[in-house]
Amino acid sequence: MREFLTFSKEVEEGMAAGKAIVALESTIISHGMPYPQNVEMAREVEQIIRENGAVPATIAIMDGKIKIGLSEEELETLGTSKNARKTSRRDLPYVVASKEIGATTVATTMICAELAGIKMFVTGGIGGVHRGAETTMDISADLEELASTNVAVVCAGAKSILDIGLTLEYLETKGVPVVGYQTDAFPAFYTATSAFNANFRLDEPQEVANMLKVKWDLGLKGGAIIANPIPVEHSMEEAYIIEIIEKALKEAEENGIKGKDVTPFLLGKVKELTEGKSLESNIALVYNNAKVGAKIAVELNKL
Ligand code: PSU
């Protein structure tokens, strides 16, 4: 594997010292937010993880290598690149072989984290079953990865650009535990609640770490979702954001957006239609996830 993986100095040293490591994805940087907020967000998330006792490992593909941890310069390159390729599981071999710049999705970040021996991963939102998937078959590869790869994902739930109910059904079928962190509800990214509940509620990082350890000690393959609601002061009004998302979905359909372009298109539209308010919420919830994810990683590292 050393042939394909390179570790930043910080991650290498952290691993050697037996510290808790937290993986971070890069599609959120290249396709989820505009420059320069994307790079600022990525730096701050790393800092929050350090402040909470863990070592951040932002993952991306460059020069034919899977980079576990990015330098300042690499982060800037990724954040400003016009041709970084959104890299899901199917794209990974092509991007490594062709030496393109690859931004890893949740699915691919999980794959790379597992290769590097990292068990915790923090992001904003996961992909899921899209609305209308019964005809389009648009179901994110993130869900299959959660079913089979042993990495836990801290996120703020799923956006209602997705069919949240079907996403939860899919996760149930695949045996992926969905934990509400200090909440009974399954959060909907911009809002702390949705029409659905999480499967279980856990209130302490140590409890989450224990559950993960038991899952993997039992030989139950796959990840888990730790759904951490957006802090109230940053959450958006439900009726308002639903209306915006409906508009974005309509525009996606009118423009014939398909495949891997659907999610970035919808995220961009929502940001445009909320005049940037959604971006502010998005950044705030990622920071909150970084804090929680680092704490869980530290507890898991003790077990
Ligand atoms: N949801 C978000 N922000 C994101 C993504 C999803 O709120 O940035 C990104 C993640 O990288 C996720 C990917 O893994 O989109 C899912 O894309 P798709 O739906 O094409 O599988």
Ligand code: MN
């Ligand atoms: Mn898709």
